[in-house]
Structure formats: structure tokens, C-alpha cells
Amino acid sequence: MKKIFFLSFFLLTALTTYAQQALWGGAPVVSPEIHDDNTVTFRLKAPKAVKVQVTGDFLPPIPIQTPRGVWDAAGIADLKEGKDGVWEYTTPEPLGPELYSYSFIVDGLKMLDPANVYINRDVATVTNIFIIDGGRADLYKVNDVPHGTVRRMWYNSPTLKKERRVTVYTPAGYETSGKRYPVFYLLHGSGGDEEAWMALGRTSQILDNLIAQGKAEPMIVVMTNGNAAQEAAPGESKEGFIVPTMTPQDSKEVNQGAFETAFPDVVKFIDKTFHTKADKHHRAIAGLSMGSFHSGNISRLYPDMFDYVGLFSGTPNTKSNPDVPAYADFDGRLKTQFAKKPALYYIACGRTDFVYKSVTDYRKLLDTNGYKYEYYESDGGHIWRNWRVYLTEFAPKLFK
Amino acid sequence: MKKIFFLSFFLLTALTTYAQQALWGGAPVVSPEIHDDNTVTFRLKAPKAVKVQVTGDFLPPIPIQTPRGVWDAAGIADLKEGKDGVWEYTTPEPLGPELYSYSFIVDGLKMLDPANVYINRDVATVTNIFIIDGGRADLYKVNDVPHGTVRRMWYNSPTLKKERRVTVYTPAGYETSGKRYPVFYLLHGSGGDEEAWMALGRTSQILDNLIAQGKAEPMIVVMTNGNAAQEAAPGESKEGFIVPTMTPQDSKEVNQGAFETAFPDVVKFIDKTFHTKADKHHRAIAGLSMGSFHSGNISRLYPDMFDYVGLFSGTPNTKSNPDVPAYADFDGRLKTQFAKKPALYYIACGRTDFVYKSVTDYRKLLDTNGYKYEYYESDGGHIWRNWRVYLTEFAPKLFK
Secondary structure, eight states: OTTOOSOHHHHHHHHHHHHHHHHHOSSOOOOSEEOTTSOEEEEEEOTTOSOEEEEETTSOOEEEEETTEEEEEOEEEEOEEOGGGEEEEEOSSOOOSEEEEEEEEETTEEEOOTTOOOEEEETTEEEEEEEEOSGGGGGGSOOSSOOOEEEEEEEEETTTTEEEEEEEEEOTTHHHHOOOBOEEEEEOOTTOOTTHHHHTTOHHHHHHHHHHTTSSOOOEEEEOOOOTTOSSSTTSSTTOSOOOOSOOSOHHHHHTTHHHHTHHHHHHHHHHHSOBOOSGGGEEEEEETHHHHHHHHHHHHSTTTOSEEEEESOOOOOSOOTTSGGGSOHHHHHHHHHHTOOSEEEEEEETTOTTHHHHHHHHHHHHHTTOOOEEEEESSOSSHHHHHHHHHHHGGGTTO | OTTOOSOHHHHHHHHHHHHHHHHHOSSOOOOSEEOTTSOEEEEEEOTTOSOEEEEETTSOOEEEEETTEEEEEOEEEEOEEOGGGEEEEEOSSOOOSEEEEEEEEETTEEEOOTTOOOEEEETTEEEEEEEEOSGGGGGGSOOSSOOOEEEEEEEEETTTTEEEEEEEEEOTTHHHHOOOBOEEEEEOOTTOOTTHHHHTTOHHHHHHHHHHTTSSOOOEEEEOOOOTTOSSSTTSSTTOSOOOOSOOSOHHHHHTTHHHHHHHHHHHHHHHHSOBOOSGGGEEEEEETHHHHHHHHHHHHSTTTOSEEEEESOOOOOSOOTTSGGGSOHHHHHHHHHHTOOSEEEEEEETTOTTHHHHHHHHHHHHHHTOOOEEEEESSOSSHHHHHHHHHHHGGGTTO
16 A cells, blocks of 8 residues: 555646646746836737737826816836747836736737736726835735734615625724724725725725734724625626626616615624624724715714715715705704714825715815814725825824 | 716717727627627627637647646637628537536637636636536526525634735624534635635535525635745735746645645634534535545545545655654544544546546555545546536535
8 A cells, every 4th residue: 555655736736737837838928027226018929919018007008088078097118029929018117115006908908917927906997906015005914913814794674675795894903902993994986896995995904004014903804795675796696797887887876875774784784793892982984985975974964973085086965855865964964063063083195086076066065064073195096006006005004 | 067967977978889889990899799598609800810710628629749748738729700801610419517618719818718707717817718507517506595604714724824815705694693604614726725716616505506596504614825835826925926836835835734734723613713613523524636635635634623634636645754743643543533433535537637546546445444535527637627526516515
């Protein structure tokens, strides 16, 4: 019986490597290659291609005039063909610290980099990602610090009459500390879901790092699904492998404030299931774009629920609608919310964001009424790069 | 103030859709389209391409002769160009119920289907997936049943002297039932990690469905990282966005049984952290390929730890090595393990698997010694399709 060696998985390795090389030819190229000076080389082996380009947010954006405003599309650069059909492009300048996304375009066809398995989905688009170290971007990396736990779980929403999926981050030590923790509800934008802040927002990495550095309090972060008509992220519900869209909810439910009205369902579930400090002083809510709309509305509708409010790149509903209970009496409810002196009402926006004017108008409204808020303005537009920045700015201000 | 409408995210929708169409041209194609008769059409818009193919495990495999045996590569079929540069291929026959994976090949270049955001990573290769309903494949879908919770978390391994990442499934009701649950340790193969059984193995869907149907006991499933030198899956540790390989561990640690020796660390962590039934009768261990090697070795090394053992497409180490404590005294330890009468010792293999002969030899060894085991033989080789089948066969036999 000594003849039976434990080589089966080494054999598998050899076979797979051999078979892959036989099929796809030679050693794989390295891409992206981040050089010591933070210039980056992108490579693609495409011997039959006529034109190979790379598009991504590390390149100067291309403004596109649309009927409703200017939209910044990702820039494009050409790769040059070198030896063995390997095309190559190196950034002329070092890239600053950031999490970047990119794709290749081969003869007009957008495709992922086959040498890079790290990808993010943003609504229905999948792109590759890479990180340039340093500065704030170090918060987006997995570092050698204690790591929290991330749960994907389901709760019942009696108000929406459905089971719904939710992503919950608990800080390192949660399972054994015996302590109770404050809770931060973090909401996504239109087209997003309960995965968006994890994947695109790097929430677990940012919280792990901020907490390890002593910059943020240990806290639970709850990432809900803001589409009232949807149970879960695409692919994670009984709807199956549907094509993600920007408006998965029917407009009736959105216009009637269904998500906002039902929000206490998830708060109750979290307080019942986790070791929380279950009071207003230990609850925060923030969101981006549609999540900002939701966060403003929810905190106004339930003025005793959240002491910290963050509006990233968006504004609440400011149009009173007496027929929709969630949106009735805007003026009176906002007055009540601010009479209760929120610990923090925080607004953040990019200077070139298409919502900049509406955010400015909303700030004027608050100023006119003497309602206090903090404001953070950044470069850039309606992009995840900004929302990660806003999270790193907002989280350290909570529960202090 | 009534002029500020809550249109910002609807505007965003319109802008994004417009901008994407402006850039990439026209309505997106539907792919894959699963027809009512379960034939499937694949489509790719590639007006400049000369040749477009689809490759996947729904096509007859291509046997490749390698120096060490025959390897079944995924089959390939040609798409035909139709109107507006949209290429198309429809399967000539309906596809049977299964989770399938595929990629396109455009002028020799492998790429994902841009119309399908559902993808799996297998070691360093990313492919699209789709599911044909029915039969066993319904276990791989998210159905309208109670869903468990999936945690990605970290534990300390004093033996390996590192923090290590682990994926833990707890069944629906775990958080509120007040009950204790049995634990099933489920190990991946070479090149895999603590994400493999979740993504490629559809473990949470399979367990949700089997438990809801009353076919499997509610249980905790623990998916460890079997690479002793590795803290976590690629991209999830301080190593950053490394390129995944088939052998992330150094061979020294593998040959010395480091993972097997350290296994009690994770068992202790799980029993401390979760509501477990912390005894041999309520613990199972199974794995595929390298994970089968590990499961056999661990259950033999710690004969009082696991009452249920599953070896999927692989065999344990059968070569005694007195210099390596984990691998010493094979005969004596195996005798001890079987003298304690395991509730189930289960072996599964595909008829065309390259490990078939070594599995047959190991079964002969067990037969010769009168050691009882159950055996399940399937069609096909060393592939995830089989490992999902084995999980659906094995899990219902546990803790009964």
C-alpha cells in the first residue's frame, strides 16, 4: 500500500498548468504592473487585434454632452503592440494613491483584463480594479490589523411584506468582547444594492483600518438594500440571474416612500439580533445619491432614531406631498428634526457633481432656517472615488 | 423651496443610460438567453471581429493529451455574425439542469460575456455562469426558502502563528432559535481558498434548499483556507491583489502536514464562537481533491474529532513518514480510526477523473482491511459539477 502516494493534487496542478498553456499559449502576461514610482503598465496579449485601448478612471475623463447635462466618461488611451502580440501602455506620470478601475477595449469591444481577477460590479458593468498605495488609499487595502466580520443575512420586513437581504459588518472583537456597539446604517445609490458599499465602497477595509488606527469608534455597519421592490442584490434572490438596472424598484413604491416608511423594520431586527446600543445617540445613517435622499427622508420622518446623518452627493425630498405620509409636512418635520439638535448633520458633494446645484440649494435652505450642518466639498463628480472619501471623513465623526 | 425636486437620482439614471449608449452604441444584447425548451442562445456584439467562439462546460469536452494523462478541456463552438455585428450561437439541443460556465473567444482572445454580470473565479480564471432549472440544479438556485447567514471572519491559529480567514454558514433561524447545531467542515482543493465552496460550490444555496426540504439537518458549515502558508483568499489579506496560483503554499509546509496539524485551532474557535454541539458525533469533515487529502489525514490524525468523513475526488496520504508527525504510522492510525467505527466514511469519484485509479487503490486498501465506507461514483472528471453533486449527496447523510 506504500505505492499510493499523495501526489494527486500535485498532478492536478501540473495537468492544469500544462493544459492551460497548451490552450492559451505560453506564460501569462503581468497586468497591471505597478512600478516602484507608481507608474502603471497595462498589458494584453492579443496577436490578432488591430487596436487595443485601455479605459479607466486613472485617465483624464472625457466630458460628454447629454440632453440633461455633462457626463464625465472614463478616459481612453492606446496600447502599442510589442513582441509576441503583447500590447502595452504605461502611464506617462505616476498615479496618485487611489483605488482605480479599468477595462480594455479591443477593436471596439470592451473586455476585462484576463491577467487580473480583481473586479467590481457597478450596476450592470464589471470592471477590473487595482490600488495605488499611500495616503487615504491605504484605508482601502486589507492591512495587517484586526479584521471585523461581514455577514450576509436575511430579515423580515412586515411593512414591505418580504424577506430582505442585508450586509452587516461587526468590528474586530465583537464576538468575544461582551460589549454593546453603536450602529451606522449605510445606504447605497440608484442601481446599487446591499453589496455596493462592500465592493465599491471598501467599507469593511475602511472600518477595519480606521478602528485599528483609533480614528473611528468600533461600530456595527448595516448595509441595507434600498430598492423597496427588491428582496436582494441581483443573483441573490429568487428572481435569479437577472440583468441589474438603475431602477429595479417600480416608481410607485419609490414615490410613496416605501423604503423610508419601512426602515424601522431593519432597525428593530438589528437591535434584536446584535449587541447594539439601541438608542438615538448611538445610531447614524448616511447614504450616497439615492441613499442620501433616503437618509435625509428617514432621519426627518423618524426624528428620534438617528443622531448622526450623512448626505453624500444628494439631497432629501423637499417637496411636501400630503398624499404620501412619508413625504408630508416637509417644513414642520425638518424643523422638528433640527429642534432636537442632531449631533451631526453632514453634507458632502463634489464640485463637478451634477447634483452640486441641488445640494447648494438645500444648504441655502438649511442656512436660511439656521439649521446647523457640516459641509465637505471635494473635487470630482458623482463617483465612488468620492463616496469612499466621504466615508473616511464621516465615520471618524460618529459616536464620539 | 418647493422647486427642489427629488429628481437627482432619476436624472442620474437617465444620464448614465444615455452616456453608456452614446459610448457603446445601442441597446445591449441579451446573453445568455435561456429559451423555454432549455436551448440557450449566446450573443456578442462585435462588429469588427473575424471569428467569435464560445467555450464552456455545456459543450462536449476536448480531450488533451498531456505528458501526465488526458485532460478534458472545455468544448468550443462558433458563433455566426448576424445583423448589426451581433454574433450568435444557439445550442442544437436543450441543456440539462446544471450550473454551467462559459467564456467567449474573440479572434483568439478569451473574454467574458459583457451582457452577463454573473461570474465565478476558479483559481486565476474568471468565467461567466448560468443555471438551467430543474432536478438537482434547483438546489443551486436561490429559492423562496428561509436563508442562512454567511459570515466572512477571522480566527487566530496559534499553531500556524497567524490570523486566518474563514467562511461560516449558519442555517436559517440560528440567531434566534437558542439551539445548538452540528458542524460540517468543508475543505477546498488545490488553488482554492475559503471562498471556493461558496462561489463554485453553491454551498449556501445547497444547504438552504436541502434544509428547507427537510433532507438535511440544520447545520453550521465551516469553509476554511487549506493553504497553510496563506492567511486568506487572494485579495483578502495583506498580500494585496496577488495573482492566484495552484500552489500558494510552500511545499515544505504541505509536506509536513502543517494544515492538518493545526486543524484543532479552527475547531476550538468555532466551538467557542458559535452555538455548536461540540462533540465527535456532531462533527463532519469533507473536502475535494486536496481537501479530500486533508479530510482523510485530519480525521485519521484526530480520530475522536469527526464521526463523518467525506473524500471527494481524492485520497489521503497513505505513505507513512516517521519524520512528519502528521503522517506517521498510517496503518496504525487508520486501524484506530476504523476501530472507533465512524458513523460515515464516504468516498466519491468520477469515472473519468485522473485520480480514479488512486481512489480505486485506496478503496481496495479499505476493503482488504474490512474498513467500511460508502462509495458514490459519478460520470465525469475532476470538476466542480461533480463536487456540487457530492455535496448534495453527502450533506443529507449527516447527523441523522
